[in-house]
Amino acid sequence: xxxxxxxxxxxxxxxxxxxxxxxxxxxxxxxxxxxxxxxxxxxxxxxxxxxxxxxxxxxxxxxxxxxxxxxxxxxxxxxxxxxxxxxxxxxxxxxxxxxxxxxxxxxxxxxxxxxxxxxxxxxxxxxxxxxxxxxxxxxxxxxxxxxxxxxxxxxxxxxxxxxxxxxxxxxxxxxxxxxxxxxxxxxxxxxxxxxxxxxxxxxx
Amino acid sequence: xxxxxxxxxxxxxxxxxxxxxxxxxxxxxxxxxxxxxxxxxxxxxxxxxxxxxxxxxxxxxxxxxxxxxxxxxxxxxxxxxxxxxxxxxxxxxxxxxxxxxxxxxxxxxxxxxxxxxxxxxxxxxxxxxxxxxxxxxxxxxxxxxxxxxxxxxxxxxxxxxxxxxxxxxxxxxxxxxxxxxxxxxxxxxxxxxxxxxxxxxxxx
DNA sequence: TAAAAGTTTTTTGTGCAATACAATTTTTTA
DNA sequence: TAAAAAATTGTATTGCACAAAAAACTTTTA
Numbered sequence: 428x429x430x431x432x433x434x435x436x437x438x439x440x441x442x443x444x445x446x447x448x449x450x451x452x453x454x455x456x457x458x459x460x461x462x463x464x465x466x467x468x469x470x471x472x473x474x475x476x477x478x479x480x481x482x483x484x485x486x487x488x489x490x491x492x493x494x495x496x497x498x499x500x501x502x503x504x505x506x507x508x509x510x511x512x513x514x515x516x517x518x519x520x521x522x523x524x525x526x527x528x529x530x531x532x533x534x535x536x537x538x539x540x541x542x543x544x545x546x547x548x549x550x551x552x553x554x555x556x557x558x559x560x561x562x563x564x565x566x567x568x569x570x571x572x573x574x575x576x577x578x579x580x581x582x583x584x585x586x587x588x589x590x591x592x593x594x595x596x597x598x599x600x601x602x603x604x605x606x607x608x609x610x611x612x613x614x615x616x617x618x619x620x621x622x623x624x625x626x627x628x629x630x631x
Numbered sequence: 632x633x634x635x636x637x638x639x640x641x642x643x644x645x646x647x648x649x650x651x652x653x654x655x656x657x658x659x660x661x662x663x664x665x666x667x668x669x670x671x672x673x674x675x676x677x678x679x680x681x682x683x684x685x686x687x688x689x690x691x692x693x694x695x696x697x698x699x700x701x702x703x704x705x706x707x708x709x710x711x712x713x714x715x716x717x718x719x720x721x722x723x724x725x726x727x728x729x730x731x732x733x734x735x736x737x738x739x740x741x742x743x744x745x746x747x748x749x750x751x752x753x754x755x756x757x758x759x760x761x762x763x764x765x766x767x768x769x770x771x772x773x774x775x776x777x778x779x780x781x782x783x784x785x786x787x788x789x790x791x792x793x794x795x796x797x798x799x800x801x802x803x804x805x806x807x808x809x810x811x812x813x814x815x816x817x818x819x820x821x822x823x824x825x826x827x828x829x830x831x832x833x834x835x
Numbered sequence: 836t837a838a839a840a841g842t843t844t845t846t847t848g849t850g851c852a853a854t855a856c857a858a859t860t861t862t863t864t865a
Numbered sequence: 866t867a868a869a870a871a872a873t874t875g876t877a878t879t880g881c882a883c884a885a886a887a888a889a890c891t892t893t894t895a
Contacts, residue, residue: 430862430863431861431862431863432861432862432863432871432872435861435862435872436872439873460850460851460852461851461852461853462851470873470874471873471874471875472852472853472874473854473873473874473875474872474873474874476852476853476854477872477873480853481852481853482851482852482853512832537748537749537751538749540745540748541744541745541746541748541749542745544741544744544745544748544805544809545741545742545745547741547809547810579832580831580832580833582831583828583831583832584824584827584828584831587824587825587827587828588828588829588832590825591799591824591825591828591829594799594802594803594806594825595795595798595799595802597802598798598799598801598802599798601748602798605748605751606751620788620791620795621791621794621795621798623788623791624787624788624791624792624795625792625795625829625832626832626833627784627786627787627788627792628716628783628784628787628792628829628830629784629830629833634892634893635891635892635893636841636842636891636892636893639842639891639892640842643843664880664881664882665881665882665883666881674843674844675843675844675845676844676882676883677843677844677845677884678842678843678844680882680883680884681842681843684883685882685883686881686882686883
């Protein structure tokens with residue numbers, strides 16, 4: 428039995444996050460104040476603080492809300508495997524970028540990443556780090572499938588490889604959102620070049 | 632002929648940066664205010680703003696001050712080459728970490744990185760990005776030497792490889808400073824595992 | 836040495852994040 | 866339906882970043 432009280436809380440939570448997202452996308456992080464969010468969500472500013480603690484806490488909560496959606500899209504990818512490791516890696520990264528930009532703008536993502544670095548061990552910071560771990564895990568799974576089909580060296584440590592390639596993806600994603608000019612295609616080219624250069628590095 | 636006026640400016644610059652660094656290391660970013668920095672540097676707070684614009688501007692200026700030192704240490708590394716690509720990569724990353732921690736603390740580095748992401752296209756933000764490019768360049772040079780000695784596949788694109796491995800190093804560095812617990816040895820292990828997993832990934 | 840040029844400082848003010856607390860409203864429970 | 870419990874709200878306050886203008890000071894120059 429769900430309390431009326433709990434339902435109200437849930438409803439407020441939703442309204443606050445929705446208002447926050449709208450304003451962040453429309454006006455950016457600086458121009459979005461707790462006050463204006465509270466106003467649009469029809470609660471007081473104090474309530475926003477009670478729910479999310481700080482402004483960046485609110486930001487990270489907003490992002491972790493979209494996590495399940497991203498993980499679902501990643502599941503889809505598992506079902507349509509690629510032939511080569513280059514294609515696999517490229518497709519994996521593309522899903523993340525698409526999802527990211529369908530949810531927030533580049534400038535806001537910069538704030539999100541900055542917040543996650545600074546508030547690394549707050550409640551919301553941890554759940555953000557958790558997502559990273561799960562994504563790396565997913566990449567490992569995808570690589571396992573590839574290995575089964577012979578697209579990968581036999582004596583590869585997939586846990587390490589998945590984690591490592593995820594880190595590389597993350598670094599390029601950061602470059603992507605850090606420059607308003609960088610296109611989706613440009614990052615994809617980078618990542619493919621990266622993979623190819625790495626594969627060619629094995630000493631003869 | 633250097634003006635008295637210019638010398639005074641230079642002296643103030645130095646005193647501000649020195650005071651900033653001392654307080655940041657001792658008390659962290661939040662507890663360090665423009666006011667207290669100005670006080671210790673014996674100038675007014677407005678002067679600090681005149682010199683560095685914003686608090687994060689000051690932070691990034693502080694870091695770019697230490698750049699030349701890091702690049703010098705990297706030059707040293709060029710003279711003492713390693714046998715394998717794993718050792719090369721590991722040594723490169725170690726120089727960066729050593730230098731970083733000899734200059735600032737992990738919590739402050741988190742602020743630095745966050746600031747560089749948010750203020751990506753301010754004056755100081757750009758000079759921070761510039762350092763990254765130079766470091767990637769240096770890594771490429773080190774790899775060239777390695778290739779000459781046969782420690783690397785012959786048909787490797789070194790520009791791409793250098794950039795890519797630098798990105799990976801950067802990602803692991805971020806993990807390093809993001810966790811107060813993570814030791815130097817732990818990161819080194821990570822990076823070596825990374826390289827080994829990558830090298831083993833070539834399909835048979 | 837006196838005027839001119841260049842800087843710093845003082846002063847004043849704005850905006851926003853974050854916190855504290857009492858007052859008030861709403862829901863629950865008995 | 867009334868008391869108890871829980872949550873929200875208004876209000877006041879603090880602290881700091883940052884901005885703008887005029888006053889005060891110091892160096893330069895003629």
